[in-house]
Amino acid sequence: MMDNFERREIERMYRDGYGPTAISYELGISINTIKSYIRRHPSMKKASRCLYCGKVISQTKGRKVKKFCSDRCRSAYWNYKYRKGGNPVGKGRPQV
């Protein structure tokens, strides 16, 4: 079985864009173990986050990919971008 260190490494590498083969090679864990880990943790596969506040968004399959968790974040994002002229990514606070 994998220990916590290995789990963290898998998730980190996977998010950085490594495939199961590369991860298996780097960590010396069997590729099937890694594949099944990825399958059992679909959230790390495509955790899309709100561009503005960083909250994890649950995507609806087959629909357009959402970029914001709420309309409020969407308009805050565009306001920030055009009024302040800065980069609003991650500037918001997560909304509950």
Ligand SMILES: [Zn+2]
């Ligand atoms: Zn948001």
